[in-house]
Amino acid sequence: MDFLTDPVTFISQWVQQLLINLGIPEITAAQILPGVGAVILPLLAMLWVIFLIWYERKIIGRLQDRPGPNRVGPFGLFQPFADMAKIFTKEHITPTGADKVPYNLAPILAVGGVLGMWAVVPFSATVFGIDINVGALYIIAVGSIGTLGIIFAGYASNNKYAMLGAFRVVAQLISYEIPMVLALLVPVLLSRSMGMNSIVQAQPVWFLVVAPLPALLFFISSIAEVGRSPFDLAEAESEIVAGFNIEYSGLKFGMFFVGEFLHAFTNALIFTALFLGGWQGPGAEQYPILGFVYFILKTLVVHFLGIAIRGSMPRFRIDQVMQLNWKIFTPIALLSLCSAALVEKLAAGAGDLVRISLHVAANLVIFGVVILVGTKSLKERNARLDDLAASHRSAIHLVLGTPHDA
Amino acid sequence: MTLEQIIFLIIAVVILLASLFVVTAPKMIHAALWLILALAGVAVIFVLLQAPFFAVVQVIVYIGAIAVLFIFAVMLTRKAMQDTGSQLNRYSILAAVICIMIFGALTGMLLSWGGSATLLESGALPADSIADLGVALTDPNGFLLPFEVASILLLAALIGAIYIGRDRSSGEGEQ
Numbered sequence: 248m249d250f251l252t253d254p255v256t257f258i259s260q261w262v263q264q265l266l267i268n269l270g271i272p273e274i275t276a277a278q279i280l281p282g283v284g285a286v287i288l289p290l291l292a293m294l295w296v297i298f299l300i301w302y303e304r305k306i307i308g309r310l311q312d313r314p315g316p317n318r319v320g321p322f323g324l325f326q327p328f329a330d331m332a333k334i335f336t337k338e339h340i341t342p343t344g345a346d347k348v349p350y351n352l353a354p355i356l357a358v359g360g361v362l363g364m365w366a367v368v369p370f371s372a373t374v375f376g377i378d379i380n381v382g383a384l385y386i387i388a389v390g391s392i393g394t395l396g397i398i399f400a401g402y403a404s405n406n407k408y409a410m411l412g413a414f415r416v417v418a419q420l421i422s423y424e425i426p427m428v429l430a431l432l433v434p435v436l437l438s439r440s441m442g443m444n445s446i447v448q449a450q451p452v453w454f455l456v457v458a459p460l461p462a463l464l465f466f467i468s469s470i471a472e473v474g475r476s477p478f479d480l481a482e483a484e485s486e487i488v489a490g491f492n493i494e495y496s497g498l499k500f501g502m503f504f505v506g507e508f509l510h511a512f513t514n515a516l517i518f519t520a521l522f523l524g525g526w527q528g529p530g531a532e533q534y535p536i537l538g539f540v541y542f543i544l545k546t547l548v549v550h551f552l553g554i555a556i557r558g559s560m561p562r563f564r565i566d567q568v569m570q571l572n573w574k575i576f577t578p579i580a581l582l583s584l585c586s587a588a589l590v591e592k593l594a595a596g597a598g599d600l601v602r603i604s605l606h607v608a609a610n611l612v613i614f615g616v617v618i619l620v621g622t623k624s625l626k627e628r629n630a631r632l633d634d635l636a637a638s639h640r641s642a643i644h645l646v647l648g649t650p651h652d653a
Numbered sequence: 654m655t656l657e658q659i660i661f662l663i664i665a666v667v668i669l670l671a672s673l674f675v676v677t678a679p680k681m682i683h684a685a686l687w688l689i690l691a692l693a694g695v696a697v698i699f700v701l702l703q704a705p706f707f708a709v710v711q712v713i714v715y716i717g718a719i720a721v722l723f724i725f726a727v728m729l730t731r732k733a734m735q736d737t738g739s740q741l742n743r744y745s746i747l748a749a750v751i752c753i754m755i756f757g758a759l760t761g762m763l764l765s766w767g768g769s770a771t772l773l774e775s776g777a778l779p780a781d782s783i784a785d786l787g788v789a790l791t792d793p794n795g796f797l798l799p800f801e802v803a804s805i806l807l808l809a810a811l812i813g814a815i816y817i818g819r820d821r822s823s824g825e826g827e828q
Binding site: 346379380381384385388391402413414421441 | 682686689705706709710712713716717718720721722724725728783
């Protein structure tokens, strides 16, 4: 192993050799190393958030035709450090009547749930936390712990707005988990494995090409899972003041935002691993560090898309969010999962090219059907609304006498 | 004692205490929170049994969905924040007697069985237990029939919930 091509493996082997030379038995040394990794990986993730905050504020700023942070350090790079120092010094306030244990547990769960996902992300061919054979499901399971954190916050704050925010989150997150899991099952089906490493290795052709529709569903559902614009109903300032985190102050408040920023980036990581071939790229097998670079670059592109959507879309209404999920996403996800399974079975003996084109064709057919049905129901709805408006107008004319608009 | 046994004992104590608090907690929402701890403990037991699939499903289904819905339902009740009055009703003594009888009967049966005292042979685990599970659930010689019966049961529950939840006071076809 060379330091330049695979630094992490090199260092870990060096440390292991060092421990053995110090007289520690080999088995114990092999147990210590994952523990060290388990400390370092979340730490790096938390530090990475500092960069993410700057990256996101800068992009949102540009989207809104302003420079973004540009005073502290070059390009405003040190702005998050200043903000961090500020938030560390702020006072912690616990509201009267708060349920202490869940109140303090909530920010921890909100961040911990996201950090847990990093355990199964394959960063390169050789660097990953652990390769469990249920990795894809594990991500969903750990994600639901973050939901718990938000519910704890909403309930324990003893505040009506916090409670309302938590209600919205529960409705939204549980609903969007369904199309997300169904879309996630398509890569699992295509790669015949739930382990994240095997899913990445099964992608000489990106699953985005093979299954574009599930990829789109997964991307949008994952935005809804983080609860960012246009799905940021949980913290709709104009309706419920600030949502579930209204009673939090200081670093506890900051933790929810660390959790949110990290969750958005982690979802981009997972999307890249599932649909964009993860660390795959030219030379990634021989030089794992190249794979890591590819992985982060792809992820930053996906993350940028998420931020661009956040910066440019207005917020949905709660009924629109629910309709989008139950009437559009869930049926499409079910259809595309069934079609993917069917195509895999039918094209079992055929070559890769035939198989992939069949998959793409099936996706296109489903997409066409959705567009057709969608436009038809939209037309009917508009006609109904026109009728309603017309009857209201005539009622107004009846009362007022003269029509104002001809 | 191996590390595995120590973890098992700690988790077992946590599960038992949490389960006890589920029924004794004065606030309903606290009962739901203790239930989450107990369910998480069961997930750890699954991990110790080298069944990661069941551990993950335990977290997704029981903690991520069922416990969250419990909390949701409790938060919608009027007494979410406080609970006053006695937790016992007049049948408490009768209930205690029946519980002790059932507990005694079960303990007696397990003691007379003797199988709990002998260690199981640690057979080789199948390399891909999830694939085996998937095949077993869809194999006519496996568990196809029970699996489908369970699905129909759940479907019936779903239809029943929609029927109860529908607002019949307003006209047909309304949302």
